[in-house]
Every structure is written in structure tokens, then in C-alpha cells.
Amino acid sequence: xxxxxxxxxxxxxxxxxxxxxxxxxxxxxxxxxxxxxxxxxxxxxxxxxxxxxxxxxxxxxxxxxxxxxxxxxxxxxxxxxxxxxxxxxxxxxxxxxxxxxxxxxxxxxxxxxxxxxxxxxxxxxxxxxxxxxxxxxxxxxxxxxxxxxxxxxxxxxxxxxxxxxxxxxxxxxxxxxxxxxxxxxxxxxxxxxxxxxxxxxxxxxxxxxxxxxxxxxxxxxxxxxxxxxxxxxxxxxxxxxxxxxxxxxxxxxxxxxxxxxxxxxxxxxxxxxxxxx
Amino acid sequence: xxxxxxxxxxxxxxxxxxxxxxxxxxxxxxxxxxxxxxxxxxxxxxxxxxxxxxxxxxxxxxxxxxxxxxxxxxxxxxxxxxxxxxxxxxxxxxxxxxxxxxxxxxxxxxxxxxxxxxxxxxxxxxxxxxxxxxxxxxxxxxxxxxxxxxxxxxxxxxxxxxxxxxxxxxxxxxxxxxxxxxxxxxxxxxxxxxxxxxxxxxxxxxxxxxxxxxxxxxxxxxxxxxxxxxxxxxxxxxxxxxxxxxxxxxxxxxxxxxxxxxxxxxxxxxxxxxxxxxxxxxxxxxxxxxxxxxxxxxx
Numbered sequence: 171x172x173x174x175x176x177x178x179x180x181x182x183x184x185x186x187x188x189x190x191x192x193x194x195x196x197x198x199x200x201x202x203x204x205x206x207x208x209x210x211x212x213x214x215x216x217x218x219x220x221x222x223x224x225x226x227x228x229x230x231x232x233x234x235x236x237x238x239x240x241x242x243x244x245x246x247x248x249x250x251x252x253x254x255x256x257x258x259x260x261x262x263x264x265x266x267x268x269x270x271x272x273x274x275x276x277x278x279x280x281x282x283x284x285x286x287x288x289x290x291x292x293x294x295x296x297x298x299x300x301x302x303x304x305x306x307x308x309x310x311x312x313x314x315x316x317x318x319x320x321x322x323x324x325x326x327x328x329x330x331x332x333x334x335x336x337x338x339x340x341x342x343x344x345x346x347x348x349x350x351x352x353x354x355x356x357x358x359x360x361x362x363x364x365x366x367x368x369x370x371x372x373x374x375x376x377x378x379x380x381x382x383x384x385x386x387x388x389x390x391x392x393x394x395x396x397x398x399x400x401x402x403x404x405x406x407x408x409x410x411x412x413x414x415x416x417x418x419x420x421x422x423x424x425x426x427x428x429x430x431x432x433x434x435x436x437x438x439x440x441x442x443x444x445x446x447x
Numbered sequence: 448x449x450x451x452x453x454x455x456x457x458x459x460x461x462x463x464x465x466x467x468x469x470x471x472x473x474x475x476x477x478x479x480x481x482x483x484x485x486x487x488x489x490x491x492x493x494x495x496x497x498x499x500x501x502x503x504x505x506x507x508x509x510x511x512x513x514x515x516x517x518x519x520x521x522x523x524x525x526x527x528x529x530x531x532x533x534x535x536x537x538x539x540x541x542x543x544x545x546x547x548x549x550x551x552x553x554x555x556x557x558x559x560x561x562x563x564x565x566x567x568x569x570x571x572x573x574x575x576x577x578x579x580x581x582x583x584x585x586x587x588x589x590x591x592x593x594x595x596x597x598x599x600x601x602x603x604x605x606x607x608x609x610x611x612x613x614x615x616x617x618x619x620x621x622x623x624x625x626x627x628x629x630x631x632x633x634x635x636x637x638x639x640x641x642x643x644x645x646x647x648x649x650x651x652x653x654x655x656x657x658x659x660x661x662x663x664x665x666x667x668x669x670x671x672x673x674x675x676x677x678x679x680x681x682x683x684x685x686x687x688x689x690x691x692x693x694x695x696x697x698x699x700x701x702x703x704x705x706x707x708x709x710x711x712x713x714x715x716x717x718x719x720x721x722x723x724x725x726x727x728x729x730x731x732x733x734x735x736x737x738x739x740x741x742x743x744x745x746x
Contacts, residue, residue: 181648185548189559192545195616196562200569202588203577215586265474273460274467280475287482291677291727293700294720297492297713298485321477351466380570382680383700387708401572402684409687412580419573430568434561437568441621442628 207231207417214413230417237407237414240421242393243400247379250315250396254378255371258322263367266329267355271341287323293383300387310391318384325370328444332366333359369440372433379426397422493717503714510718520719522694523702524726526607530698531675533611534618539668541615542622547656549623550630560627563620571617575684578613600685603695610682610696614675622667629663630656658743665742669734676727679704699723 206214207230208223234240268274269281295318303314336359344354360367385399392403404418430437493510495503514520545563549556566574581588582599590596599609637655646654679700686696688709697705699719707716 182553185551185553188544188548189553189555193559193562196565196620199574199577199581199616200565202581203573206580217586218591219586219588261473261477264470268467268470272463272467272470274464277467280471283475283478283483287478290482290486291673291720291724293677293679293703294489294724295482295485297707297717297720298488299481300708301488302485318481320481321474323474323478323482326474351462355466355470376568380572380680382570382572382683383704387704398570398572401570401576405576405684406687412583412586415576416580419576423569423573426568426570427565430561430565435557438560438564438624441564441567442624 203416203420206413207420209413211411211413230413231421233411233414234404234418234421238400238404238418239393240400243395243397243422244425246312246315246389246394247396247398249312250385251375251378253312253316254319255374257316257320258325258374259367259371261321262325262329262370263360263363264355265326266331267333267359269326269330270333271336271338271359272351284323284326288327292318296384296387303388310389310394312394314388315385315394315396317388319374319378322370322374324444325374328370329363329366332363336362366443368436369443372437372440373444376426376437489717489720492714493721495714497711497713506714510714513715514718514722519694519697520702523697523699523719526696527676527678527698529607530611530614530678531672533607534614534675535668535671537611538615538618539622539664539671542619542667543626543660543664545619545623546626546630547652549627560620560624563623565620566617567621571680572684574617575613575681578609578616579685582609601690601692603692606686606690606692606696610678610685613685614678614681617681618671618674622671625667626660626663629660633659661742662744665734665738669731672730672734673727676723676730699726 205221205223208226208228210223210227210229213220213223265284269277269284299318300309303309303317308314308317340358340362341354344358349357379396380398381396382398382402385396386402389395389399392400395403401418401422404415408414491505492503494505494507496506496509498504549560579600582590584590584596584598584601587599589599597605599605633656637659638651641651641655677700678698682696682698682701683704686693686701690696700723703716703719703723706712706719
């Protein structure tokens, strides 16, 4: 019995060791980013490096802000996320509900369009999507950023699953109480899928925020870029000035990381339930 | 009486189908304009030659012939496959290890889970920046710790390993969270019965955990493979046009981006995407065929 207790203790210690080493590997890059962003270029190139900056000065942040219009980048990114989330959740709720609960002719054929889109990688649509916007003269706008995400096949599929899980009796009861189809949907069914909608919203937001190829292609004007694509141009400007790049990266990542710290559980559970894509 | 009832029912059915069409309309119209039409358009483009002012001319299989003759294209294929080989097995193995550990009853597991998941909420552009700095040959912290000057970013033989390390680091928490959800579905009674029968932890892992989590493992594997074949942003951020290691790191999607939007050769670029989609389809089919051998759906 004593030896059993002992192996259990060694196992717990082993697990903790694994997690502590793992956590250091996961967090260190961000710590290093933070520390470097306060160093001067000369300090950052010092060998062997000092861990802490000699002086906590904000020059790198000033320089990053001077070469990138951070205000505009934040604004564009927030608008991009906002519209993508609103469109994905709104339209997908409607379509998901209809596909799950309503009967109409051609339903299966229409749903197969959703499935086909889900199976194809987004890059296959990019060139024609860009050409459409270019023809309409709509490049370098917020609309262009949102454009490929106006509707969401994945969202439709995901919310359809959520609605399939709700028993039919509930909508029948709403109907007997005199609700019409639209009222049944908005007043009774939508509130029942809040957690799924939240998961989809978080998933859509994280994806829109990290997306790089589309914003790079469609908005080439610095003032219309997102944080991600703006950061990519900073890379070209300061190829050897790492402290400025770290300051820029830090500013780009902070808002999402703060949100993540507050809504950590919802973020992770959102991903676990959407199953990713 | 019976008559009014049927007419009520048919009115109800008509109303229901009307609402059905109204509610799917935005999504379906959107998908047709944003996806179905562009998909067919890309297919046409891949058989066309790009001309000035956004015009095209059908040219048959010329783009594909040119593509199959291009060493750069074959190199991109190899780079992509090499990236998958480097990232997928090790990444999934580590993610499974993290998930198993997170499934143990220890204090602070939510905190550890949150830490491993952190890279998911940081834009890949920012992630690439800090790793590029740490992997810097002269002043990077990694070479300082190794006391050795490895050209992590500019050596054609090393660059893919560098990218693979970053990719694994970025995805591990995400995959672990998905696998953890699978692990938590396994009933405790299996383990209790097994330990009463005197099975060791390792035997329990092999005989219970692995078969029971295999459907989730399969989903994660498919997802990871698909996204690794489509790898773009990480490599784009790590390797700029002037990097001597560019041809050794250029993935298929990077080649597509450069051909379509830097060189302006959209026909060729479209052929590359069509090829990549076919490759993803092939890999997926092989996976679904292969799963019969190792995925266990009987519970």
C-alpha cells in the first residue's frame, strides 16, 4: 500500500513538472516580446543579452505608432470582427433554423450547397472574390474586409445542429399559443441557442482577427489594413529593428489577449464545441 | 369541417415553406455569389491566360502543362508535404500527451489549459514576429542558449524545421482542447474495472483510452492535415521575398499567393489552387479509407 501511495505521488510530481515546463515554453515567447519591446536596438543586440531592459522606455511604441496608423488598424479590425460576427450569427441562425425545423421543397439540394462550401478551402474563392470587388471599385474599404464572411456555411451547419437538438414539441407549443413562424423563431427558438451562438461568435471573431491573406490582398492602403496585415508591412519596414516590431506585435495582440483572459472559459469551450474548422 | 381542417393544414404548410425560403435566402444567395460562382470561376481561370485589364482568354490545359513542368511547383509540393510530415505526427502526439495530463485530477488544470491555448487567440502574424526574433541568427535568444549559430530562418535546410516548431507550438493547445473533450466522454467505470483487474496505467491507456478517443483523434488528424496542406500565413511572415531560403520554404498556398497577387499570373495561380484542392481531397479520401484500420466506433 505504501508503494502505491509513493507511485501516485511521483506521478503527480511528474505531471506538475510536465505542465510547468510546458507552460514556460508556451509563455516565454510572449514574455520575451514584452521585454524586448522596451529595449533599445543596441540593448536587444547585446551578447549575452540582459533579461530586463535598462530603462523601461516607450520609444519603440512611439516609433511603431509613427509608422503604422494603429488607431485606424484597431478601428478596421473591430469593424471587421463586428460585421463578420453579426452576419455569421444572424444569417446562420435563420438558415440553420430553417434547415433543421422547416419543411420546404429543395431543402436538401440547398443544404448541399452549404456542405460543398464547407469542404472547399477558402483560397479557391479568393481570386474571383477579389476581382468582383475590384470591378465594383470596392477594394480598400471595410466592406471588402467583411465580404467573404457575409454568410457562413460553417455557421449554418453548426447552428443547424443546435436547432436539431431542440425537441419539436417546443415550437409546436409556441404555435398553439398563436406565434407565427417568425415569432416562434425569434421569441422561442433563438434564445434556446445562446451558447451555440456565443461559440460561433467567438470562433468567427478569432478567425477574422488572425486572417492574413485576404486583408493583404484586398486592402493595400495602409489606413484600411487590419492589425494582422498592418503587422506584416511593419515586418518589411523594420527588418532589423526587432524592438519596434515587438512593440507593434504587442499592441496588436493585447486587445484579444485581454478579452481572452476575461472570457477564458467561453473561448475554450467555444472552440471545443464548434470542433474548429 | 374536415375540409376546413385540411385547408388550414395546407395553409400552414404553405406558410412554413414560405418562411423556409425567406430564412435560407440570405445564406444561399451569399453562398452562390461568394463561393459557388467563384469556385467555377477559379476553375475557368485555371484554363485561361491572364491578359491586361482583367481580361482572360481560354487556353486549354496550358497552365497545367506549365505548372507540371515547373520545378518551383514540384518544390512547393515537397515543401508542403515535408511541413505536414514534420508537424502533424509530433504535434498530435504532444497534443494527446497534454490532453491526457489535463484529464488528470490536479490543481490548476484550468490555468494550464488556458496557457496552452493562448497562441490560438494571438494573430499568427504576431506569433511569427516574436519567433523570428527568437530564432534570429546573431542576436536571437535561442542561439544564445544553444551557444551555437544556427541559421534558423535563412538556411534552406533548416527553415522548414523552424516553421514546424512554431506551427506545433501554435496548435498544440487547440488540438489538446479538442482531444480533452473526447477524453472526458470516456466513462470512469472502464478504468475502475481495469484497475480492479490489475491493469497498469500504461495498459489502461493502450486498451481503453486510445481506442475510445480514436474517433476524436481522427477528426483532429483530418483537421490538422488539411490546415497543414493549406499553410500560408506563418511561412509568409517568416520568409520574405529576399530570403535565400524562399524556394525551400514556399508552400503551395504561398506559391498561389505569389503567382496570383505578386506576379499577377492568375491563371497559373488558379491551377495551383485547383491542384491543392485535389490533393486535400485525395488525402482525406485516403484517411477515411485508412480509418477502418484504427478508429473504433463501437462503444
